[in-house]
Amino acid sequence: MPTSVTYTAVLDVRRSTAEHLSRLLRDHRAAVGTRGGRRALGCFRQAVLILRWFLDGTRLAQLARDNGLSSSTAYRYLHEGLTVLAAGAPDLNTALERAKAAGLTHLNLDGTVVRTDRVAAPGPNGADLWWSGKHRHHGGNVQVISTPDGWPIWVSPVRPGREHDTTCARHHGRLDALNNLAAEPGVPTLVDLGYENAGDGLRHPVKKPASGELTEAQHTYNKVIRGVHGVCERANSLLKTTFKALRRVSLDPSRITQIAAAALVLLQLEYDRTI
Template sequence: MLFYRAALPLSRRTLNYTAGLVRRHRKRIRSRGRLLNSPQQALLVLVYLRKGDTFAELAAGFGISTSRAWRYVNETVELLAARAPKLQAALRSAARAGHAYVVLDGTLIPIDRVAADRPFYSGKHRRHGMNLQVIATPAGEIVWVSGALPGSVHDIRAARIWGILRALEWAGLIVLADKGYHGAADHVWTPYRGKNKPAPQKKANRAHAKLRGPGERANASLKTWRIPRKLRCCPHRAGFLAKAIHVLQTREAPGR
């Protein structure tokens, strides 16, 4: 077995924040005598989320068993995910910030599944995965991330399942979304559909795409962390992982 040192493109602030969550959790449950201290456990989880290393690789690098690495990661991810904002609180914050609109978009988190697992198969993306709904500011900063649904669930249905459309209406926010949300609600603006559209509709679609584009980069920012690029764990953990990443990205933001 060979070992090497590697850099992790995250700040000390993020490590200290995660370690603090672990430390307080250990004190609350009166956990003692662990092989890794709180900062080491926090670093283990940051490596897992950012670099996508397997549990076996993490275990070897930190000198612990694979099962222990798995327990430490799941424990910390749940602590982080619990700190993610709830939908209505997140939308209230967006409204107070004075954003002219927010962007609603779905993303597929690929998973390691076989063709027989039809509920997880997304016809739109032509691969197996989990559907996540993401609300972002016009600048592409994540406001809120949903839990995970099987990839076969259409975006507009997922938005209704999570109560996103009602919450957005209640918050008084204008929403820009792609054609997958056509007919969702009056406050959800989508591009015109169909072929051979008249010139005014084509112009409106171009303006809509220009406004929506930066906000849709929020989904890409989630996948700068390697773990959501393809999950090899339980598919239903996709939501916890995305929420944990959202919390960490917020801590990484300048001025926090």
């Protein structure tokens, strides 16, 4: 008596996206000198495996079984896909140059915590490095820059979930780059109060003083900033709702850097939009 059921499923992704990833994998195999007929899967089937993991969050054990692979081979195929996709993600300077060339009025910056269930690691003062006190779970902090209509144009390398948004944004001169963009072409970046005092180029609501009240003008300013900046939540939502892999990562947390960058590339391919 059969112990399993075979069925046909449709992957909700454009074929051109799968074919693009397949070409990237083909070029990667050529670059590393892989000989023909030495792989268990062809480039297109490997691309489908990777896209199933991204879009549906399919477990690697299931992907391995569906394709007649060992678990180690399935992981290797996935990591190859992450590598070739993430390599196509724009760096910060490229993203800001595109924004400037497009004549955008402003940018949005916001952080999102990508949940992870990997083992905790000790941090400063014995604190759990990847534990987010705000979200009450382990995760990695990824900074996302988006356009005025909430389209993501850049994602940062991951930082431990315990770090504050401002601390994460300061790494590798990101805040300096955003402040320079506001100073020269006049393109400010809207943020929330989590980035308070991060620089003149970052515009955030006015914080209520410890002993006093906000003026009417400050209340109005805050409403405008929050209203315009609120659309940035769309960027984080687009990434996490499109790709189930970003809702909870079971790989090493450091892999979130590649996963987020690869997801951005796939999103841009699907919508044929970079800015």
